[in-house]
Amino acid sequence: MAYVEPQPELPLGDYRRYGRQMILDRFGLEGQLKLQKASVVVVGAGGLGCPALQYLAAAGVGTIGVIDHDVVEISNLHRQVLHTEERVGMAKVLSAAEAVQHLNSRVQVNPITAALTPSNALELLAPYDLILDCTDNFPVRYLLSDTAVRLGKPLVSGAALQWEGQLCTYNLPLKGEQEGKRGPCYRCLFSKPPAPETSGTCEGMGVLGVVTGIIGNLQALEAIKILTGLHDGKPSLLMFSALGMPPFRSVKLRARKASCAGCGNEGERVGNIEETDYVAFCGGGRPDWLSRGLAEGDSQSRIRAKEFKHVLDASERPVRIVDVRPRTEFGVCHLPGSINVPINELVANPEASMGELGDAKGEADVYVICRLGNDSQMAVDALRNAGRAGLVKDLVGGLRAWSLDVDNNFPIY
Secondary structure, three states: OOOOOOOOOOOHHHHHHOHHHHOOOOOHHHHHHHHHHOEEEEEOOOOOHHHHHHHHHHHOOOEEEEEOOOEOOHHHOOOOOOOOHHHOOOEHHHHHHHHHHHHOOOOEEEEEOOOOOOOOHHHHHOOOOEEEEOOOOHHHHHHHHHHHHHHOOOEEEEEEEEOEEEEEEEOOEOOHHHOOOEOOOHHHHOOOOOOHHHOOOHHHHOEOHHHHHHHHHHHHHHHHHHHOOOOOOOOEEEEEEOOOOOOEEEEEOOOOOOOOOOOOOOOOOOOOHHHOOHHHHOOOOOOOHHHHHHOOOOOOOEEOHHHHHHHHHHOOOOEEEEEOOOHHHHHHOOOOOOEEOOHHHHHHOHHHHHHHOOOOOOOOEEEEEOOOOOHHHHHHHHHHHOOOOOOEEEEOOHHHHHHHHOOOOOOOO
C-alpha cells in the first residue's frame, strides 16, 4: 500500500505566522482552525474598534466586517491607531480595511460605509458569528443588544471615557449547569438610558488613547476566547481605571431578568426591531453643543467674536473676561487677562464668584467665555440671578468662534 503524505490543514505559511499561539496549551491547531472559519463584525472603527480589529486580524480571524459611517479626522489619531495622517478625510471603514489588509492579507475584510439603523441591523449583522460593540452612543447600544438577542449571537461591548473603561459580553452562551442558556443582555443591566444631556463624549470630556486601546484589546481577547471555546461562560462586568490600584475590578453579573424587555420571558418584549425608534427611547439625539453655542439668543446677553474683539481694542470702560472652563482646559489655552472661574464653582456660589471678579458693584463690563458657548450662557444667567449689576454678556460660539473669526492662531482642541 502506497504511503500518502497527509496534507496540512493550514497553508504552510500559517504554521509559522500563528505558531506562537498554536503551541499554547488548550489552543493548538484546533483553535487556529476555529478562528480561520470564524466571522466577526466590529461596529465602530474608532478608539475601541481599531485595536480590536488589529488583534482580531493578527490572530487570524477569517472574516471581519467593519461598520462605520464616519470619516477620519486629525483629532482621532491619538487613539484610533489604524488610521494615519495620510488617510484623514477617508471613510474610517476603508482606512481600517486598508490597514488590516497590510497587516494580514489572508483575512477577508468587509467594509460597510453605512450607519447601523433599525432597518438594516438584522441584515448587516446576521452573516457573522459574533458582534463587537465599539460605538459610543446609547441608541446604537440598545439596537445592538436587541439585534444580538434576536440573532442568538454574543455581543462583546466596550466603553471608554477619560481615564476609565469597561468590558462586558451580553447574550453570552453559558456553560456548566446552565449549558444551552444565555447570559443577560444590555437591557437587563440598563433598562433605562441616561438623559442625552448627561451622557459624556470623548470630545467633550476627553479620553486617554491608551485606555481605548486597553479596552479594545480586551474586546478582541474576549472574542477569541468565545470563538475558540476557551471562555468560561460566566458573565461578568470588567471595569478599568488607569489611575486606580489595582486598575481592574470584575463584577459577577446576575442572571437574565425574566421581565427584561430585550431578552426576558415575561413582560413587554421589544417587538419589531425595524420599527423601534431607539433615538426616541433614549430621550432624543445627542445634543449638538456646537450649534447650541452658536445660537444668537438675546442681544443683551450675547456678543459675537468680532464685536468682542472690537470691545477689547476700543472700550473705554474696564473689562473683566471670565473663563468658565475647567482649570485643566484653562491651562491648555486662554485669552490674555482672563480670569478662570469654573462653571460648577460659579453656579454653586455666584456671590463668591462676583467677589473673585473684584467688581461686585458692577463698575466693569463682564464677558463670560467657554469652549463652545454653552456653559457661558448658564454662567451669565447665574450671575444676573445673583444680582450682578451692569453689563454681563457671553461669547457666541465660545473660544472656538474666537479662533475661527478673530485669531486663527488660537488653538482649537
